[in-house]
Amino acid sequence: MINAMLVDDETMALEQLRYVLEQYREIKVQAQFTDPLAALQALAGNLKPDVAFLDIEMPAINGFLVAEEMLKVASMKAEIAELNVRFLRSNADNLPFEGESFDYVLAMGDLLSYVKDSTKVLKEACRVLKKDGVLIATVDNAWAFLQDFLSRGEYSMAKALIEGGEVPIGDSSLSRKVFVTRPFFPGEVEFRLSESGFDLIDTASVVAFYPYDERALASRISAAADWEYKYCRNRETFARSEHLFFCGRKR
Amino acid sequence: MINAMLVDDETMALEQLRYVLEQYREIKVQAQFTDPLAALQALAGNLKPDVAFLDIEMPAINGFLVAEEMLKVASMKAEIAELNVRFLRSNADNLPFEGESFDYVLAMGDLLSYVKDSTKVLKEACRVLKKDGVLIATVDNAWAFLQDFLSRGEYSMAKALIEGGEVPIGDSSLSRKVFVTRPFFPGEVEFRLSESGFDLIDTASVVAFYPYDERALASRISAAADWEYKYCRNRETFARSEHLFFCGRKR
Numbered sequence: 001m002i003n004a005m006l007v008d009d010e011t012m013a014l015e016q017l018r019y020v021l022e023q024y025r026e027i028k029v030q031a032q033f034t035d036p037l038a039a040l041q042a043l044a045g046n047l048k049p050d051v052a053f054l055d056i057e058m059p060a061i062n063g064f065l066v067a068e069e070m071l072k073v074a075s076m077k078a079e080i081a082e083l084n085v086r087f088l089r090s091n092a093d094n095l096p097f098e099g100e101s102f103d104y105v106l107a108m109g110d111l112l113s114y115v116k117d118s119t120k121v122l123k124e125a126c127r128v129l130k131k132d133g134v135l136i137a138t139v140d141n142a143w144a145f146l147q148d149f150l151s152r153g154e155y156s157m158a159k160a161l162i163e164g165g166e167v168p169i170g171d172s173s174l175s176r177k178v179f180v181t182r183p184f185f186p187g188e189v190e191f192r193l194s195e196s197g198f199d200l201i202d203t204a205s206v207v208a209f210y211p212y213d214e215r216a217l218a219s220r221i222s223a224a225a226d227w228e229y230k231y232c233r234n235r236e237t238f239a240r241s242e243h244l245f246f247c248g249r250k251r
Numbered sequence: 252m253i254n255a256m257l258v259d260d261e262t263m264a265l266e267q268l269r270y271v272l273e274q275y276r277e278i279k280v281q282a283q284f285t286d287p288l289a290a291l292q293a294l295a296g297n298l299k300p301d302v303a304f305l306d307i308e309m310p311a312i313n314g315f316l317v318a319e320e321m322l323k324v325a326s327m328k329a330e331i332a333e334l335n336v337r338f339l340r341s342n343a344d345n346l347p348f349e350g351e352s353f354d355y356v357l358a359m360g361d362l363l364s365y366v367k368d369s370t371k372v373l374k375e376a377c378r379v380l381k382k383d384g385v386l387i388a389t390v391d392n393a394w395a396f397l398q399d400f401l402s403r404g405e406y407s408m409a410k411a412l413i414e415g416g417e418v419p420i421g422d423s424s425l426s427r428k429v430f431v432t433r434p435f436f437p438g439e440v441e442f443r444l445s446e447s448g449f450d451l452i453d454t455a456s457v458v459a460f461y462p463y464d465e466r467a468l469a470s471r472i473s474a475a476a477d478w479e480y481k482y483c484r485n486r487e488t489f490a491r492s493e494h495l496f497f498c499g500r501k502r
Binding site (some may be wrong): 151212216235240 | 394397398401404405406409461462463468470475478482486487489490491
């Protein structure tokens, strides 16, 4: 069982997230907060969730502060489980490590779509990798956004997207907050990797058969995963998956 | 202005079709009938629509009988417009023409997905074409069905589809009638053409950015068409378009 904590000052967004998570019997929503200070207090007390879903922009404090507390919880849990893991927080474009330190760098969670300068981040990942070291990452897929914009007749947004700009993301019926993302087309991934010192070694759709009915997905998640795995490397599924997975080897 | 006639014994299906068509200012729904006999009488009288949307399976008579009457209307309109066009009805697997008669054969409307034996129909099209003659066709796209089945968690349907079987089509909330289709994957199109005497010369998505919001589509149909045209030959859009367009040249 995975114990989850949810923190969001917008009740609608919080309830929607809870609804989606509750479809999965592997996940238990242990606590939810609209006040991030209350979340901090609970973490300082007995609440030790396995995972926290944190809104970034909130009144009084932001989600990053709660994330700091979660790193302490994670360190404590690793210690109990006798795992040799260090948790650090730093900037992705300026890592506190010497060059050629690692075999692998993970940049999951579509990090490269949300940082200010993804080229700088890619080059920093390359710097800390040993030769032949591997970067594993996901980004938002520009095809999925193009599909959404065109099917709704939002042609100026589609134009902004293919001209390589940032586009807003999120469901305006649930939240008044606006985030921007910089999605990538599959061909762009290869080019960007190459100019940052990597050779592309794999690309896949994540997820290929989006959008899913959440109830249907939750009730047979392993069957869904089998089908996804079967088709995710098929170039034709790159057209509209929400995200693109890729990995590259340092030259 | 395109004058349309709608015939369907199921009121819900009729109203849904009318709703969709009414979004397009180029189309006027001139008449609608739940009784096909009334539609026949109107055609024998003054009603001369440009296009008829006919349900096939109806009480008393089927849609093909009304289609016969529409061929007469079409012949009349062609004569008035001084167009040299002959309208014939025949079976697609046994055409009333000698071999090597035509430069082009059109099999639009996803005909090859709905006939009993598509190989027989392809070979018959090949027979009546001159050497280097061109077949232009559309079929239902198996990717779109795979997407629908998997996103709804219908794994046995997905399995039936990839094993090359027929699958039901239609919206059960609008109609109790069941039709079956035999959708094709893009690679399959090339193989089937080849075994019937054709070389594939082009493939495209129809439509690439499905599903559209009907209102948004209708209000800016030419902008939508420009975007579709721009991307429809991109292999990545073959993943989920409703239909596949293709043409092949007789070897």
